[in-house]
Amino acid sequence: MRKTILKGLLFVLLLLAGLRLTTVLLYPPNDIIRTWQRFYALEEGEAQILVVGSSHAYSTFDPEIVSRMTGKSCYILATNSQNTVQAYFNVKEALRYQRPEAVILEAISLNGNNNYRDGDTPDRDWKKESNIDGMRMGLPKLEAVMEQYQVRNWGYALFPIARCHGNWADVGVLNSNLEFFTRGVREYSSFRPSRTSMSRETAEKYREAAYDPTGWAVSETNQLHFSKLAGLCRREGIPLYVVMAPMYDVYIRSINYASCTEQIAALAGIEEVPFLDCNLHYDEIGLEAEDFEDAFNGYHHLNGKGAEKVTEFVMETLYGQEKE
Amino acid sequence: MLFHSGSFLIFFPIVSLVYFLVPRRAKHLWLLGASYYFYMSWNPEYALLILASTVSTWASALFLSAGRQRPGKGRGRAGRWCLAGCVALNLGILFFFKYYGFAAEAVRGLFALGHISLELPAFDVLLPVGISFYTFQAIGYLADVWRGEVAAERNFLRYALFLSFFPQLVAGPIERSGNLLHQIREPQRFDLGRVKDGLLLMGWGFFQKLVVADRIAILVDGVYGDYTGYSGLQILLATVLFAFQIYCDFAGYSDIAIGAARVMGFALTKNFRSPYYATTVSGFWRSWHISLTTWFRDYVYIPLGGNRRGRARKYRNLLLTFGASGLWHGAGWNFVAWGLLNGLYQVAGDMTKALRQRLGERLHVRTDCGSHRLLQGLVTFGLVDFAWLFFRAESLTAAMGMLGHGMRNIGLFGFFTPDNLLGIQTMALPEKDFFVMLLGLAVLMLVDYGKKRGVDFKAALARQNVWFRWVVYYVVIFSVLIFGIYGPEYDAATFIYFQF
Numbered sequence: 001m002r003k004t005i006l007k008g009l010l011f012v013l014l015l016l017a018g019l020r021l022t023t024v025l026l027y028p029p030n031d032i033i034r035t036w037q038r039f040y041a042l043e044e045g046e047a048q049i050l051v052v053g054s055s056h057a058y059s060t061f062d063p064e065i066v067s068r069m070t071g072k073s074c075y076i077l078a079t080n081s082q083n084t085v086q087a088y089f090n091v092k093e094a095l096r097y098q099r100p101e102a103v104i105l106e107a108i109s110l111n112g113n114n115n116y117r118d119g120d121t122p123d124r125d126w127k128k129e130s131n132i133d134g135m136r137m138g139l140p141k142l143e144a145v146m147e148q149y150q151v152r153n154w155g156y157a158l159f160p161i162a163r164c165h166g167n168w169a170d171v172g173v174l175n176s177n178l179e180f181f182t183r184g185v186r187e188y189s190s191f192r193p194s195r196t197s198m199s200r201e202t203a204e205k206y207r208e209a210a211y212d213p214t215g216w217a218v219s220e221t222n223q224l225h226f227s228k229l230a231g232l233c234r235r236e237g238i239p240l241y242v243v244m245a246p247m248y249d250v251y252i253r254s255i256n257y258a259s260c261t262e263q264i265a266a267l268a269g270i271e272e273v274p275f276l277d278c279n280l281h282y283d284e285i286g287l288e289a290e291d292f293e294d295a296f297n298g299y300h301h302l303n304g305k306g307a308e309k310v311t312e313f314v315m316e317t318l319y320g321q322e323k324e
Numbered sequence: 325m326l327f328h329s330g331s332f333l334i335f336f337p338i339v340s341l342v343y344f345l346v347p348r349r350a351k352h353l354w355l356l357g358a359s360y361y362f363y364m365s366w367n368p369e370y371a372l373l374i375l376a377s378t379v380s381t382w383a384s385a386l387f388l389s390a391g392r393q394r395p396g397k398g399r400g401r402a403g404r405w406c407l408a409g410c411v412a413l414n415l416g417i418l419f420f421f422k423y424y425g426f427a428a429e430a431v432r433g434l435f436a437l438g439h440i441s442l443e444l445p446a447f448d449v450l451l452p453v454g455i456s457f458y459t460f461q462a463i464g465y466l467a468d469v470w471r472g473e474v475a476a477e478r479n480f481l482r483y484a485l486f487l488s489f490f491p492q493l494v495a496g497p498i499e500r501s502g503n504l505l506h507q508i509r510e511p512q513r514f515d516l517g518r519v520k521d522g523l524l525l526m527g528w529g530f531f532q533k534l535v536v537a538d539r540i541a542i543l544v545d546g547v548y549g550d551y552t553g554y555s556g557l558q559i560l561l562a563t564v565l566f567a568f569q570i571y572c573d574f575a576g577y578s579d580i581a582i583g584a585a586r587v588m589g590f591a592l593t594k595n596f597r598s599p600y601y602a603t604t605v606s607g608f609w610r611s612w613h614i615s616l617t618t619w620f621r622d623y624v625y626i627p628l629g630g631n632r633r634g635r636a637r638k639y640r641n642l643l644l645t646f647g648a649s650g651l652w653h654g655a656g657w658n659f660v661a662w663g664l665l666n667g668l669y670q671v672a673g674d675m676t677k678a679l680r681q682r683l684g685e686r687l688h689v690r691t692d693c694g695s696h697r698l699l700q701g702l703v704t705f706g707l708v709d710f711a712w713l714f715f716r717a718e719s720l721t722a723a724m725g726m727l728g729h730g731m732r733n734i735g736l737f738g739f740f741t742p743d744n745l746l747g748i749q750t751m752a753l754p755e756k757d758f759f760v761m762l763l764g765l766a767v768l769m770l771v772d773y774g775k776k777r778g779v780d781f782k783a784a785l786a787r788q789n790v791w792f793r794w795v796v797y798y799v800v801i802f803s804v805l806i807f808g809i810y811g812p813e814y815d816a817a818t819f820i821y822f823q824f
Contacts, residue, residue, distance in 0.1 A: 004516060011794065018802060026806070155330040162330075165806050169756040 023133075023160055026167040029176045032079040032127065035190040036134025037180070039077055040097065047075035047098040052087040053106025055080050056245035059193040059293075059301035060106065065311040070319050072101060076190040081127045084109050084222040088229040089144035093135050095236060102318075103233055107244035107264050107275070108299075110218045110226060133160045193307040194293030198248070198300075203289040205296045206250040216260035223267060230271035242268050243314055246278040246285065248292050248300055276317055278310055285313045325365040327580045328534060328808075335362065339490075340587050344514045351511045352485050355588075359490035363453070366494075370452040373421075374488055377414055381462040382483045384410035385469040389476035407470050411463055418459045421451055426655035454494030456652055458487055460619055465501040467623050474501045482508050491584040495577050497593040497615035504590070512589025521782055522586030527800040528771075529579030534808030536764040537572035539757055540565045542809070546752030548716055551726045555735020558751065559726055566716050567709045568765055571600065574613065598772040603700035605669040608708055616652070620645050639674070643667040657720040665711040760807055 027033060035058075039047070049072050051061045057078030066074035075098075077090050087109050094100070128148060135141040141158075149157045156162060167173045180188070218226075233240040244261065261277055268275035278285060291306025302310060325331045339358040346354050364371045384406050391403045419427070428444040435442040465486070468474045477483040486505050492498075512518075547554050547562035554562070578595040585592045597611035609617050625645040631638040643664060650663020683689075690696060717723035753761070774781060785793055 007790075011797075014794070015798070015801065018798060019805075022802065022806060152331075155334065161805055162810060165808065165810070168806050169754065 019159075019161055023164070024181070025174055025177050026164045027133065027160060027177065028164060028167060028170075028173055029180065030126070030130055031190075031192065032130035033134045034180065034188050035077065035079055036131075037185055038188045038190060039075060039094065040136065041185045042075060042098065044098065046073045047077075047094065048072035048101045049074040049104065050091065050094055050098065050100040050102070051076045051078055051104045051106065052082065052090050053078045053104075053109040054082045055299070055301060056108045057082075057104075057106035058190055059303075060245040060307050060310050061104065061191065061314070062193070062304075062307050062311045063189075063191055065308060066315055069312065069315040078106060078109075078190070079127065079131055082109050082131065083219075084229065085147060085225045086128070086131050086144065088225040088232070089135070089140050089147070090131070091229060092143075092232060093138070093140040095232075096138065096140070100238055102239045102241065103229075104241045104243055104314075105226075105229065107242050107261075107277070110222050110242075110264055110267070111216060111260060129157070129160070129163075132157055191307075194295075194301045194303040196294035197303055197305070198289045198292045198294050200289075202294050202296050203248075203250070206248055206254075209296075210254065216256065218260070218263050218267065226267055227271060230273050240271075240273050241318055242273055242275045244275075244277040244279060245302065246282060246287055246306075246310060248289060249279070249282050249287070250289075251298065251300070252279050252282075274318075276314060278313065281313065285309050325362055327577065327584075328530060328810075331365070336584060340584075343588050348511060352482055352508055355490075356481055356485045356488065359485065359488040359493060362490040363488060363493055366453045367450065370455075373417060373452055373455065374458055375484075376417065377459060377462050378480075378484045378487050380410050380413055381466050381487075382477070382480055385466055385476040385483075386478065388466070388469050392472065403470065407466060410466060414459050414462055418455055420447075421449055421455055423651075423655045457496050457498055458493060460616070460652075461498050462487055464498065464619055464623060468501050474505065477501075477505055489585070489590070491581040491590075492592055495574070495581070496613075497578060497581065497595045498619050499593060499615070503593060507590050515589065517786075518589065519587050522583040522588075524782070524785075524797065524800070525583030525586065526580045527583075527797070527804065529576040529581075529583060530804045530808070531764070531800055532572040532576030532579065532768065534576075534804055534810070536761060536768060537569050537576060538809035539753070539761045539764070539807075540569035540572070542757070543751050543753040543761075544569055544716070548718070548726075551722075551729055554751075555733050556730030557735050559730040562751075563713045563716070564709055565761075567600070567705070567712050568768075570712065570715075571596070572768065598776040600705055600769070601701060601772060601776045602704055603697055605666065605673060605704055605707055608704055609666070609670075616649070620649050624648060635674075639671045642670055646670075653715070658714045658717050658723050661720055661723070662711050662714040665714065666708075669707050669711075764807075 049066055049070070051057050051074065055078070058076045061074070061076055063074035063076060066072065077094055079086070079090075082090070084105070087105055091103055132141065132144055132148070135144065137158075145154055145157045230240055242264065244264070257279065261279075265275050265277075286309055287306060291302055291309060293301045293303055295301075325335060335358075339355070343351055343354055343358075360371055363374060387406050388403050391400075391406075424447060428446070432442050432444060465474070469476045477486065482505070485508055486499070486501065489499070489504065489508075544562050544566045547559060548566075551559055575596045582592045582594070593615045595614050597614065599608050599612040602608035602611055625641055628641040628644060629637050630641060644667075646663040646667030647660055648663070650659045650661070650666075653659045653662070684691060713726065714720070714723045717726060771781065785796060788796075
């Protein structure tokens with residue numbers, strides 16, 4: 001009987017290993033998955049400062065500058081459109097592998113409402129899917145699935161092979177995944193600022209445009225998970241900072257910006273979490289239109305030059321370090 | 325809840341595990357609850373229909389059984405009335421849900437020929453899943469009790485489980501009371517070897533359905549959906565492939581059903597026996613959907629007189645039986661045509677048998693060699709496949725349209741162009757998938773050939789070392805996982821026979 005049970009367990013273990021391997025090989029490569037894969041490849045202590053949040057987080061904080069200014073290693077566990085719900089689970093998962101000395105939450109993630117409870121995104125949202133897929137099996141992943149997926153899709157969310165099995169026919173996917181695993185894991189950087197610079201034409205468009213400020217709101221689920229994140233960091237004795245990445249000032253002036261940031265500031269106040277709004281220090285940072293990407297939309301990102309300025313400013317403010 | 329849906333992958337292990345854990349007395353109650361839950365996952369309201377069928381046939385069987393023990397002349401008459409009433413009730417339910425629309429349309433058409441406009445009420449009802457299967461199973465049981473071949477089941481719950489046993493509830497095999505009822509009365513203990521056999525059979529069923537049938541379906545659906553865009557040879561290719569699609573789809577379902585039942589200790593009827601290796605049409609029907617063919621043989625063909633009352637009656641009976649079988653498959657003239665065509669093949673085969681034999685002797689044709697059997701097999705496949713065209717087409721008109729279009733546009737040169745062989749590039753199935761499909765078909769036909777030759781794959785595998793067995797298990801699991809067609813939004817494609 002014992003032998004049979006052991007054989008059964010071995011069979012299941014090999015099956016799970018096979019599932020893992022096939023998923024890794026067949027999963028269509030994307031930056032969210034890579035961000036997670038790189039995270040799991042970190043040595044212990046390589047994420048002393050952990051940054052979570054949306055694309056504004058990974059286009060704003062340059063880990064090399066953070067290290068240079070603070071002497072601490074930094075990892076950006078931010079992913080496309082990551083809301084605070086996912087950010088909370090990301091930190092929870094990260095704490096199983098790393099012991100960060102500080103966590104920075106980029107504030108625009110509080111504005112991201114892409115979770116099913118609000119009905120904003122369907123379960124087949126690749127950004128949500130990829131974060132779940134990127135996480136290793138464990139309690140945080142199970143909790144993240146239960147929180148963000150409808151019951152009928154739980155199995156589907158937990159087994160990505162069901163979605164990506166058809167990629168056997170795409171040699172490109174297999175090659176890219178193999179190449180990443182044999183050479184690229186350590187080379188991948190989750191810091192990805194925009195490579196473009198705002199042109200005069202785009203800047204002019206911002207001047208002429210009128211914006212609808214009603215899209216700015218902090219959902220109840222984001223508020224709830226912000227509190228959970230603050231509580232988690234408190235229990236673990238890790239300082240949490242909320243930092244709002246800057247946006248083009250013409251854009252900021254044209255919307256009811258205060259209505260959102262006041263809400264964020266109030267939330268941060270309740271949880272006694274420091275809140276740094278870079279948009280209130282625009283001139284101090286020395287930002288110009290050319291520090292942003294050349295895109296005409298409400299969620300424009302910084303480029304490398306802008307990221308350098310902002311990272312230096314944030315680190316100076318949070319850690320009081322001088323530039324080299 | 326489809327067999328290859330995520331819900332079934334959770335449902336089945338839980339049901340099986342609890343089945344072995346609960347006390348013996350509660351086992352059939354647990355399975356009954358699970359079976360009704362399984363059925364109600366499609367439409368809870370239709371559970372009332374199966375319940376009505378269960379109650380009516382159970383009570384009628386008890387009445388028939390009690391009547392047997394009563395002396396007097398009236399018992400036979402009362403029994404006959406009871407049997408007829410119960411069969412009429414069950415067939416009436418089936419007729420209303422499955423055939424009413426078709427029959428109303430036919431009657432309307434008939435009156436229209438005489439320029440009479442007839443208004444019949446229309447009912448917008450969904451066809452309850454598996455209604456044809458459980459209705460036939462219930463009627464078969466009733467007939468068996470009437471003939472005195474089986475004793476009426478006194479325990480209502482056990483009988484209800486017989487009719488609703490979830491592995492075979494929605495698409496068969498249509499079980500005989502003599503086979504399944506006594507197994508329900510005597511539940512089996514857990515047996516690891518049997519569980520492994522059952523799971524392997526389920527894996528093979530999933531392979532047939534997800535890797536082969538659903539892959540072929542992409543091509544066949546494309547061609548049959550808009551045949552005017554394809555040449556005659558492409559239509560022929562799609563029709564040949566449809567023969568394998570429906571086989572893999574239905575045999576796959578049957579294997580999953582039989583495997584699932586075997587895991588829990590039940591032995592269901594074998595439904596297929598390498599049908600495409602048959603060398604005659606009647607041989608094909610002896611190995612295709614065996615549980616339905618034998619049902620029609622025992623409850624329709626033989627009661628009509630079978631082949632005992634002269635050739636003319638035999639041919640009439642054959643045509644009636646196959647016509648009814650066609651109608652059982654679907655409410656449409658194309659299904660009737662498919663059934664009659666299969667009946668006609670057998671009538672023609674029987675009528676020309678002596679002539680063919682004489683001709684063979686005159687021409688010194690050897691009949692005891694492989695080449696002769698190969699030719700017979702190919703001719704049989706050709707005939708059966710031609711009939712499948714009517715089965716797959718949307719309607720009889722569409723089938724005739726396809727035939728006409730195919731004959732007018734054979735497309736010989738386009739079909740054999742080296743850089744677009746078989747015109748694959750113009751068909752819906754990508755080339756890589758086409759070759760996986762061919763590989764899957766080759767494996768399937770090899771396994772079927774082995775079975776035909778009497779190879780016991782299960783026993784042969786059991787004799788191998790553990791590493792080899794595990795490699796086989798993993799190959800089956802990962803082939804299904806990786807090469808299976810799940811649908812773009814994880815919508816499992818339904819089994820073809822569910823619609824019947």
